[in-house]
Amino acid sequence: MSLNEAKRIAAHRAVDEWVWDNAAVGIGSGSTVVFAVERLAERVKSENLQIACVPTSFQARQLIIEHKLKLSDLDRNPQLDVAIDGADEVDNDMILIKGGGGCLLQEKIVASCAEKLIIVADYTKNSKKLGDQYKKGIPIEVTPMAYVPIKERIQKRFGGNVKLRMAIAKAGPCVTDNGNFILDWEFDNDKIYKWKEVNHDLVMIPGVVETGLFINMATIAYFGMPNGDVTTQRSDTTT
Numbered sequence: 632m633s634l635n636e637a638k639r640i641a642a643h644r645a646v647d648e649w650v651w652d653n654a655a656v657g658i659g660s661g662s663t664v665v666f667a668v669e670r671l672a673e674r675v676k677s678e679n680l681q682i683a684c685v686p687t688s689f690q691a692r693q694l695i696i697e698h699k700l701k702l703s704d705l706d707r708n709p710q711l712d713v714a715i716d717g718a719d720e721v722d723n724d725m726i727l728i729k730g731g732g733g734c735l736l737q738e739k740i741v742a743s744c745a746e747k748l749i750i751v752a753d754y755t756k757n758s759k760k761l762g763d764q765y766k767k768g769i770p771i772e773v774t775p776m777a778y779v780p781i782k783e784r785i786q787k788r789f790g791g792n793v794k795l796r797m798a799i800a801k802a803g804p805c806v807t808d809n810g811n812f813i814l815d816w817e818f819d820n821d822k823i824y825k826w827k828e829v830n831h832d833l834v835m836i837p838g839v840v841e842t843g844l845f846i847n848m849a850t851i852a853y854f855g856m857p858n859g860d861v862t863t864q865r866s867d868t869t870t
């Protein structure tokens with residue numbers, strides 16, 4: 632089974648189990664969410680569901696529009712029933728790394744407004760410990776003028792290596808939907824980090840807008856497996 636097929640079965644299962652009529656749904660970003668929106672559109676059509684969709688990025692907004700779903704926002708729907716989103720890595724404690732596509736800020740805001748955060752992913756995202764699978768580090772969204780001092784502070788305080796994410800099809804840095812830069816912090820895999828404390832310390836650095844560490848946020852993760860099964864992992868700390 633291809634990775635795309637693994638993403639698709641996880642996303643479809645999550646949408647089948649977590650979306651109901653009149654729900655307000657946060658729509659995450661990335662390649663796996665594409666399959667969730669596809670399934671959502673099928674269900675809206677076949678079951679005549681009334682669903683309000685709040686996007687987490689330009690990409691998510693386009694997906695909602697392309698699939699003729701009802702586009703909403705946090706002004707109209709400040710409280711969401713669920714948010715469905717992908718992840719770059721999920722560890723045994725349901726701590727997530729997100730932001731591989733640079734959308735972490737709006738994703739975290741939308742997830743924080745949702746009763747439940749449902750993660751959809753292929754099996755490669757399932758890790759025992761952060762860093763086992765995802766080798767690109769933790770994305771950190773920063774105010775452009777401050778990226779150098781922030782980079783130096785993180786390296787000095789926490790070790791590892793921090794890189795400014797560069798754009799792929801343009802010269803220069805990757806600029807987020809919010810006009811910020813992304814630093815990818817390749818943390819030291821031999822160290823044991825207390826991620827809750829690290830996250831707190833990172834967001835206290837002036838100029839750090841948000842981190843891609845999602846702690847105590849996800850209720851359940853669906854992983855599409857190579858054999859066509861979907862496995863789930865639940866959080867002990869979120870309800």
Ligand SMILES: O=C[C@H](O)[C@H](O)[C@H](O)COP(=O)(O)O
Binds near residue numbers: 717729731
């Ligand atoms: O910024 C991007 C998001 O956090 C994505 O949800 C994450 O990178 C996973 O993306 P994908 O489903 O493409 O692996």
